[in-house]
Amino acid sequence: MTEHVDVLIIGAGVSGIGAAHRLRTQFPDRTFLMLEAQEARGGTWWTHQYPGARSDSDLFTYGYRHKPWRGKSIAAGGAIMEYLDEVIDEDGFADRIRYHHRVTALSWSSGENRWTADVERTDTGERLQVTATFLWMCQGYYNHDDPYTPEWPGTERFEGTIVHTQAFPADLDYEGKKVLVIGSGATAATVVPAMARSASHVTMLQRSPSYWFPSPTTHELAAMLEPLDLPDEWTHEILRRQYITQYDWLASASRDTPAEAHEFLMETIKPLLPEGTDVERHFTPSYRPWQQRIVIVPDGDFFESMRDGTVSVVTDTISEFTEKGVQISSGEVLEADVIVTATGFNLAVLGDIPFTVDGEAVDFSQRVTWRGLMISGVPNMAYAFGYFRHSWTLRVDLVNDVVERIFGRMAERGASVVEPQLRPGDEDMPLLPWVAEDNFNAGYVMRGRDKMFRQGDRDPWTHMHEHDHERAVLPEADLDDGLTYR
Structure with missing residues (x-):
């Protein structure tokens, strides 16, 4: 059987739970599902089971804007999981999360104006499909199954x-x-x-x-x-x-x-x-x-x-x-x-899930980001990506604000599809790495940089700004600049 929802969220970590909160509180009439490959919620905080696992950001900014943090500034993974559980319980969407559901492919059909997710149950091996009008990628950027280990002799x-x-x-x-x-x-x-x-x-x-x-x-x-x-x-x-x-x-x-x-x-x-x-x-x-x-x-x-x-x-x-x-x-x-x-991890571009748009494979390394939350030529899809130098969730909250505004703009226009498309004059824009080496050059970034999406040399095709810039710019972002509606 194929189940259809208005919004499909991939990932039940801090990003996915934040996206679900927005849907439940701002768009209560929209149906949604959250698919999570792991056996429980939490994302990083579920997979990090090593001794002493804790935040390396303060919880007053790593926590959501809407949900006060009541503990110590630096917290262990268990306390963060309890915080996320409170959000799920308060918003009442535990029944909207499907665990052990690994997405193996995502395809967009312009004829139907919908996404189809091919899904494998990691606990039973069952294969199924979920369709959605809008896709919200909240899977983070770790490849949890394949951490990075250098090859050492002996x-x-x-x-x-x-x-x-x-x-x-x-x-x-x-x-x-x-x-x-x-x-x-x-x-x-x-x-x-x-x-x-x-x-x-x-x-x-x-x-x-x-x-x-x-x-x-x-x-x-x-x-x-x-x-x-x-x-x-x-x-x-x-x-x-x-x-x-x-x-x-x-x-x-x-x-x-x-x-x-x-x-x-x-x-x-x-x-x-x-x-x-x-x-x-x-x-x-x-x-x-x-x-x-x-x-x-x-x-x-x-x-x-x-x-x-x-x-x-x-x-x-x-x-x-x-x-x-x-x-x-x-x-x-x-x-x-x-x-x-403790040698780090490998990057995963949008979960390393194969994407197709109208039957054509999407090579993200040749696509350009729209303000660090959508991808050129990929309709009805947003993704969550946080900060390196500030708490991840500070940016997730800002991204959710923009997605909320986009949903509102689509409703105003009676549009069922929104898609980032390069403007006249942007086609010859240089494709720059998603992050410049002189900006941030951690090993995992450099190892996986070539497979990631790109950015341009002008707005709105840029990424990797600081929070003091984006907290002023993103709330005022022109939703007609680089976005088309139909």
């Missing part, structure tokens, strides 16, 4: 256990054992101090340093506001604005005065490091601040573990794996019982 020789953080077994026993974590990003910074609580010692092996920032789990402003017994909505809005202001400054300083931002970040962590730490070697990056993600360290727990001797940092490259551990280029062998590869 891994088969290692006599211990090797696990990737994206596939961390719940029953892994590392108590009293030597653990080696390969990587230096947000995941490594999270898993290292968490595992150090029961391991005999944890070594973090990094090829090159990252920028770090010790952020309190409870903002000092929150502590000041607590005795005032303010309504949750007030506290949420005050702290939300405070965090936005802080991250606006850091993002703009990193862009405009990188030396000043570098000095600020370095001077912030130096007092927290053990005496004698080689700061230049282990904690001074080769790139400017925010050209890759800044590692957030709640209450400086990583540095505390370094000071108490349960964690050490080694900066070097891997020559090969041995029976007892990893030999690095210096010749030293880092012995371990358990090796954790």
Whole structure:
């Protein structure tokens, strides 16, 4: 049987749940379904099961605009899942979510003005179809099934256990054992101090340093506001604005005065490091601040573990794996019982789902984004994409605002289809990468950049702006500029 809905949402993470909230509250007469390949809601927060999994953004901005966050600024994955559950329960759309539903193909028919989703039930193997008038892609940009692991010689020789953080077994026993974590990003910074609580010692092996920032789990402003017994909505809005202001400054300083931002970040962590730490070697990056993600360290727990001797940092490259551990280029062998590869992930362009429009395959690497939320030549489809330098959800809320306005414009015009199309004079516009290397050059971005959609050199075909720009521009975006209705 084929089921038809007005709007089909792909993904039941923070983006998909936010989209469903908008539909339920602003368009209650529209039918919708949310298809999720995993066995539960949460997206990243469901798949990240490694020790200590937590946000690396504050929850006052990572949480939705409409839903006050009541906990600490930095929260564990379980608390974030509870927050998402509250949204689902309050809006009453739990019955609109179908788990174990993996979309294998999406096709648009102009004759019928509808999308058809081919779906496989991951729990039963059953195949079915869902059709929809509008498609809302909220699947994120991770390939959850295929995390990134470099090819190292000799891994088969290692006599211990090797696990990737994206596939961390719940029953892994590392108590009293030597653990080696390969990587230096947000995941490594999270898993290292968490595992150090029961391991005999944890070594973090990094090829090159990252920028770090010790952020309190409870903002000092929150502590000041607590005795005032303010309504949750007030506290949420005050702290939300405070965090936005802080991250606006850091993002703009990193862009405009990188030396000043570098000095600020370095001077912030130096007092927290053990005496004698080689700061230049282990904690001074080769790139400017925010050209890759800044590692957030709640209450400086990583540095505390370094000071108490349960964690050490080694900066070097891997020559090969041995029976007892990893030999690095210096010749030293880092012995371990358990090796954790916190080496990141691979990008997935719109879930790596094959798209066709009227029977023709869509090559997204040759298509252009419309303001970072629609794709040229792809009708009735919006996608959610958040920020790298601010909380993901800050942009998701702005994207949802624009989609809401587009639905309104379609209703005003009596249109059933909206499609981004290049304007006269745009056809020869250069196709630029979706993100410039001098803007953001994290490994996963560079590895997958060629398969992602493109951007142009002019509005509205651009992407990767900062929040301080988009919060003014997106609400005023001209819905007739680059969009056609029929």
